[in-house]
Amino acid sequence: MSIVNLKDIVKTYPNVTALDHVSMKIEKGEIHALLGENGAGKSTLMKVLYGMTRPDSGEIEINGTLVEIQNPMQAINIGIGMVHQHFMLAEAMNVVENIIVGSEPKKNGRVDYYQAKQEIEKMIQKFGFSVSPDALVEDLTVGEKQQVEILKTLYRSAEILILDEPTAVLSPQEVERFFEVLKRMKSDGKSCIIITHKLYEVFQIADRITVMRDGVVTGQVEPENMIKTSVNQLANYMVGKTTAITNHAQERKVYGDICFEVEELSCKNENKVILDDISLCIRKGEILGIAGVEGNGQSELVKALTGLLKPNSMILKLDGKTVKGTTKDFIKQGIGHIPEDRLKYAVAENMSIAENLVLGYQDSEEYCKKGIMKLKKIKSMSAGRIEKYRIKAPDFKTLINQLSGGNQQKVVVARVFEETSKVLICSQLTRGVDISTSEFFYSLLRAFGESGGATLLVSSDLEEIFTLSDTIAVMYKGKIAGLRKKEDFTREEVGILMTGGRLDTGKEDHCG
Ligand SMILES: Nc1ncnc2c1ncn2[C@@H]1O[C@H](COP(=O)(O)OP(=O)(O)O)[C@@H](O)[C@H]1O
Numbered sequence: 001m002s003i004v005n006l007k008d009i010v011k012t013y014p015n016v017t018a019l020d021h022v023s024m025k026i027e028k029g030e031i032h033a034l035l036g037e038n039g040a041g042k043s044t045l046m047k048v049l050y051g052m053t054r055p056d057s058g059e060i061e062i063n064g065t066l067v068e069i070q071n072p073m074q075a076i077n078i079g080i081g082m083v084h085q086h087f088m089l090a091e092a093m094n095v096v097e098n099i100i101v102g103s104e105p106k107k108n109g110r111v112d113y114y115q116a117k118q119e120i121e122k123m124i125q126k127f128g129f130s131v132s133p134d135a136l137v138e139d140l141t142v143g144e145k146q147q148v149e150i151l152k153t154l155y156r157s158a159e160i161l162i163l164d165e166p167t168a169v170l171s172p173q174e175v176e177r178f179f180e181v182l183k184r185m186k187s188d189g190k191s192c193i194i195i196t197h198k199l200y201e202v203f204q205i206a207d208r209i210t211v212m213r214d215g216v217v218t219g220q221v222e223p224e225n226m227i228k229t230s231v232n233q234l235a236n237y238m239v240g241k242t243t244a245i246t247n248h249a250q251e252r253k254v255y256g257d258i259c260f261e262v263e264e265l266s267c268k269n270e271n272k273v274i275l276d277d278i279s280l281c282i283r284k285g286e287i288l289g290i291a292g293v294e295g296n297g298q299s300e301l302v303k304a305l306t307g308l309l310k311p312n313s314m315i316l317k318l319d320g321k322t323v324k325g326t327t328k329d330f331i332k333q334g335i336g337h338i339p340e341d342r343l344k345y346a347v348a349e350n351m352s353i354a355e356n357l358v359l360g361y362q363d364s365e366e367y368c369k370k371g372i373m374k375l376k377k378i379k380s381m382s383a384g385r386i387e388k389y390r391i392k393a394p395d396f397k398t399l400i401n402q403l404s405g406g407n408q409q410k411v412v413v414a415r416v417f418e419e420t421s422k423v424l425i426c427s428q429l430t431r432g433v434d435i436s437t438s439e440f441f442y443s444l445l446r447a448f449g450e451s452g453g454a455t456l457l458v459s460s461d462l463e464e465i466f467t468l469s470d471t472i473a474v475m476y477k478g479k480i481a482g483l484r485k486k487e488d489f490t491r492e493e494v495g496i497l498m499t500g501g502r503l504d505t506g507k508e509d510h511c512g
């Protein structure tokens with residue numbers, strides 16, 4: 001008997017059938033991946049199970065018993081917990097307070113905080129979390145906030161855990177830790193459903209897979225078929241076989257002149273070839289996405305293009321003119337950089353937000369006159385940007401290391417977007433930031449393109465690459481394994497190139 005049996009669920013919204021007779025079974029003690037592209041209906045289905053959305057028709061059985069789940073309170077009472085994409089924590093409260101709120105243990109009519117804390121410490125130990133019970137939530141990383149959300153469901157004795165796109169906000173290292181936690185929950189007998197659109201990670205963690213597209217279940221992979229199933233097959237379930245054809249019909253965007261060009265970029269490290277004769281170019285208004293599994297030369301490419309690394313050979317041109325020198329010279333010529341490692345390269349930890357907002361530009365005429373900083377100007381600029389970029393901080397004098405990771409990234413993004421005129425090079429832009437901030441960054445990036453800027457976007461998140469890029473290049477072992485307009489690539493094809501495979505058709509689209 002399945003622990004959850006969703007039968008024939010239908011849910012329509014005014015303009016769309018979000019769920020069209022969907023059935024899905026979850027077995028006790030398994031990790032079940034619910035896979036699908038954006039808009040497939042994954043969140044809606046899980047909200048039905050969690051009582052947040054009432055279906056038009058269909059039935060839910062829990063342990064073989066028909067149940068009506070009308071609201072999340074009822075769901076929690078029958079042992080279902082859900083962690084949403086947008087976290088719902090009180091920033092000013094600590095971890096324990098956030099976990100127990102609404103379910104406080106009482107002793108003589110008072111909240112028994114000590115007992116709650118002990119219980120939570122035990123759970124942290126048992127499942128391998130790393131968050132500290134006394135920390136303020138506003139000081140936590142996105143990954144730690146997620147741990148608090150999971151702990152909250154465990155504290156309420158959840159036996160069935162639903163996690164909506166849990167890895168979207170995590171760095172690869174955090175994903176590893178999260179998977180460890182998942183495995184421990186599983187060996188504790190809990191049933192976990194993880195929603196994801198990341199094809200590759202499902203093989204790493206899932207016992208069973210359900211794939212959805214456009215409100216229907218398009219594929220299911222049983223445990224015994226896991227090994228036989230390929231990434232290609234899953235991609236087909238996700239996007240459908242017709243996608244490649246319909247995509248070609250899409251209108252092509254018209255770009256401006258070539259803006260940024262690199263040729264003959266090669267780089268060796270102790271005789272190991274890191275970058276092997278790379279040539280790329282970006283037109284004005286174009287977003288060139290670099291897809292690839294991390295560690296295939298992307299970091300070095302970015303460093304070479306921003307003056308942080310001196311390659312063995314490289315011809316670099318901006319608007320037809322050669323670019324040379326140090327990072328400072330690159331910045332002066334209009335090349336902005338949002339690095340993957342912001343603490344190392346993009347923020348000065350012991351300085352204020354205001355100082356960080358002019359970092360690298362402090363000698364410019366805008367902020368400095370005859371060696372004296374224009375403080376008034378910097379102050380008003382900072383106040384304006386804190387507002388515009390939704391930086392959560394008391395004021396511009398706040399030290400940058402007092403901000404959360406997401407807010408530090410907003411400071412970097414604010415500086416680079418405001419000061420960069422021509423070329424933007426960004427790497428893992430949304431790593432460690434929450435979903436709504438990611439959406440905000442995406443809109444900034446698109447606006448930069450619309451104003452004629454050229455963007456190089458490096459990301460290990462294939463979804464991000466497909467969402468934003470006009471053109472996609474895939475890096476594998478220091479080489480460009482393939483480059484096409486986005487509409488000429490399917491996710492499946494990019495996936496093949498990312499893992500060292502080859503494509504038969506030669507649609508390679510070189511710049512020129
Ligand atoms: N509250 C809502 N009102 C109207 N349409 C909605 C609502 N929630 C979801 N939808 C629509 O239902 C479809 C499925 O959405 P969703 O379940 O969020 O997909 P997924 O989680 O797979 O990305 C989408 O077309 C979405 O626009």
Ligand SMILES: [Mg+2]
Binds near residue numbers: 039042043044164
């Ligand atoms: Mg969703």
